[in-house]
Amino acid sequence: MKGHTQETLVKHQQHLQRQRDVVAYRMKKLAAKQVDFTKKTNALKEKIKKKYEDMKRVLDEDLRITLTQLDMEYQATECTIEDRIERCYHLSQELDQEIAQLSTQMEKEETDDKDAETERRIAETMKATDPELLQVDEFKNEQLLSLTINLLLFIRSQVPVTKKLFQSYASDVVLDPTTAHPKLIISPKGDLVEYTDTWQEVPENPSRFDTTLNAISRQGFREGRHYWEVQVSGKTYWEIGLTYPSIPRKGREEDCWLGRGDESWAMEFFNGDYTAWHDRVAHALPVVAGQHFTRIGIYSSFPGGLVCFLGADTMTPLHCFYVATFTNVLHQAVCPGHDNQGSNWKPLKICDASRSAPTL
CATH class of the missing domain: 2.60.120.920 (SPRY domain)
Incomplete structure (x- = not known):
């Protein structure tokens, strides 16, 4: 009976050893799968990164040209605005002089009328500048994004011209x-x-x-x-x-x-x-x-x-x-x-x- 028990224990031990080997092999396979997933993920990330880099190279040159043209227009507009500001400044000085000359001649009822006019202008300005009136045009943004994507695809199809x-x-x-x-x-x-x-x-x-x-x-x-x-x-x-x-x-x-x-x-x-x-x-x-x-x-x-x-x-x-x-x-x-x-x-x-x- 004791010999039989000993034999049973040995068989059971051998069985557990085999199962341990199976588990160890499973761990090895899982580790290999982990390495495989890591490689595939990194490869995918590199591909996606390259696509973004490709897009950036294409757009950077177009951006440079576009901004240069905008700068030219801005400089022309800036000169025009400065000219208009200077004209307004000279006009405001002239008006200040007239106001100083007329202030001593103004009647009381005229002053009341001017105060009422000021209140009306303030109310109109507050109404016109209400922040709630400013809304994002979601449709326009979607259209802009779509046009940008189409532009990229078009540029890709056209360059290099030697092709x-x-x-x-x-x-x-x-x-x-x-x-x-x-x-x-x-x-x-x-x-x-x-x-x-x-x-x-x-x-x-x-x-x-x-x-x-x-x-x-x-x-x-x-x-x-x-x-x-x-x-x-x-x-x-x-x-x-x-x-x-x-x-x-x-x-x-x-x-x-x-x-x-x-x-x-x-x-x-x-x-x-x-x-x-x-x-x-x-x-x-x-x-x-x-x-x-x-x-x-x-x-x-x-x-x-x-x-x-x-x-x-x-x-x-x-x-x-x-x-x-x-x-x-x-x-x-x-x-x-x-x-x-x-x-x-x-x-x-x-x-x-x-x-x-x-x-x-």
């Missing part, structure tokens, strides 16, 4: 899967490219890159002005640019990289650093260090011999190449980069550059 210009040069870009490295997957529409660790079973052909993770567009162009955009948000490594069809597709890896030869021009982003490349010459861009654009725009002008990279979110110029004369057809080129230790799995997406990116 409107570049949108008029927007080009359709369709990536050619027959050029893509076997570790790249091109979407059916040709507007998205992503890296995979798996070597795809794809036909070998002379146009396919086999040493660098590149793909180029189906169609090229040899005249006019062209603008296109690529969504790069959430990535830590990518290369985007323009290339002649003569760029090496096989052989030494360095020769095939975008911007390393004289056949291509590229913008590279790697772990927070932006670099422009052409003919093996690197142009570091410390001016944009720390910035993370969600879209990169590429503008090219055959007449101007220009290749320009922009942070399309704000149309911030990043780097321009002055080519003078293009000697061949230009194709759009992209490299989504390798996985970069698990931080770079998101795809590159070709955007509709004729439309502004949605506000997030």
Whole structure:
């Protein structure tokens, strides 16, 4: 009986230990949930704060212009008022002199009449200045707020003005899967490219890159002005640019990289650093260090011999190449980069550059 009791106690102890482990695991999960909530809340607060900062930047410039115009009007009005005050002052002095001359000639009944007139004026003034007559126009305030919101939305849709210009040069870009490295997957529409660790079973052909993770567009162009955009948000490594069809597709890896030869021009982003490349010459861009654009725009002008990279979110110029004369057809080129230790799995997406990116 005693042995049986001892065994029961041991089992019960083991059961309680298991339950304690379950409770400890629950506490761990709750703590993790708390951390998750904190992160999400802080992220939301930062997003909201950024929206307010964005609104402030837009309105500050409009406020400065508006206040300057109001100051000009105020100064003109101030001069007018000072002139009227001076005229009234001179008139009051003249009236004081007349009153002094007439005061000795006034009759008693005339004085009574003047006292009655003064009482009437006081009563009228008290009635006209009753504080209860002053009411807030709630409808007007609501309308003013609505107009202010509409103004902000309108301003957002109109700036920067260069966006409107570049949108008029927007080009359709369709990536050619027959050029893509076997570790790249091109979407059916040709507007998205992503890296995979798996070597795809794809036909070998002379146009396919086999040493660098590149793909180029189906169609090229040899005249006019062209603008296109690529969504790069959430990535830590990518290369985007323009290339002649003569760029090496096989052989030494360095020769095939975008911007390393004289056949291509590229913008590279790697772990927070932006670099422009052409003919093996690197142009570091410390001016944009720390910035993370969600879209990169590429503008090219055959007449101007220009290749320009922009942070399309704000149309911030990043780097321009002055080519003078293009000697061949230009194709759009992209490299989504390798996985970069698990931080770079998101795809590159070709955007509709004729439309502004949605506000997030």
